[in-house]
């Protein structure tokens with residue numbers, strides 16, 4: 001398949017939202033009903049760069065789906081402007097909207113395949129709508145099915161496929177007319193973890209090999225962790241935090257973001273875990289966020305030459321955006337423990353839990369963020 005230009009992330013924005021709001025009126029009529037209705041999207045400004053995988057994460061009702069429907073103009077904004085690939089979506093007429101939607105592929109949670117049509121016919125559908133000749137359609141469908149690894153399923157019906165296979169068909173169909181943008185709305189939410197990983201790997205290939213900009217809507221931070229370059233966290237219609245995924249994981253600024261990160265990463269001990277650790281490990285407990293040195297983290301360096309011992313008692317190291325990420329909780333013992341803590345602090349962010357006999361409270365991760373917010 002031919003690759004679109006700009007496969008790496010860059011500053012060139014392909015989607016720009018500026019002060020965008022969408023209200024849904026309540027049951028009443030007129031202006032007053034807006035006040036009682038829902039601000040599904042509330043003054044949102046975002047820039048999504050060409051070639052990027054951009055995540056929008058939030059709980060149910062946060063406004064994620066409405067945001068996506070505003071981007072492809074299935075909903076019209078009540079305030080603000082939306083630009084997609086150089087077009088001002090908020091001012092497009094019918095014809096302009098048709099062109100816009102041809103440039104945006106959609107993938108859905110429930111796949112939305114035609115049950116009475118074969119896999120090949122499903123993938124072919126947008127090409128028929130676009131008026132492609134029979135020969136071109138046939139060649140394109142074969143190319144797409146090969147790309148998603150389903151060449152042998154061309155004559156199968158959706159009911160004969162697994163959930164992951166159905167979503168591959170959905171992705172092939174969304175890519176049929178070579179859109180520059182793919183909107184994936186909870187594309188893996190109906191899938192088990194292993195199949196989710198396969199589908200996310202396919203989305204990564206779509207981004208890297210075809211240069212397609214992907215907007216991933218999800219309530220799972222692990223999806224963001226695995227596949228996204230940038231992320232916006234939504235709560236009550238607002239974007240409460242956005243930026244580089246690694247930065248957001250490393251230094252979240254809001255409680256909402258902290259809660260999402262904790263669902264993806266279990267490396268930091270929650271307060272109940274700290275209580276159990278203190279029972280087993282009476283020494284000084286410190287949580288060390290591992291710096292991305294590119295050389296790994298030498299735990300022994302902090303006690304070498306000192307009368308102190310560091311034992312790993314909790315933690316985990318994983319990847320965020322292809323970079324190592326995680327934390328270790330260490331129990332430090334021995335007369336020169338304080339010197340070891342000083343060395344650790346020079347090398348990495350450290351949260352001091354104190355000892356079982358003299359505990360410190362400032363280690364509670366979420367609560368420390370709460371203080372940061374002044375909450």
Ligand SMILES: Nc1ncnc2c1ncn2[C@@H]1O[C@H](COP(=O)(O)OP(=O)(O)OP(=O)(O)O)[C@@H](O)[C@H]1O
Pocket residue numbers: 024025038039040058059060061062063064065066067219
């Ligand atoms: N057509 C509509 N009419 C009235 N209210 C709506 C409409 N669409 C969405 N809403 C409301 O707007 C808010 C945001 O909904 P939206 O579906 O965008 O959230 P979401 O984050 O995508 O949630 P979910 O993951 O459950 O789909 C919700 O309060 C929802 O009830």
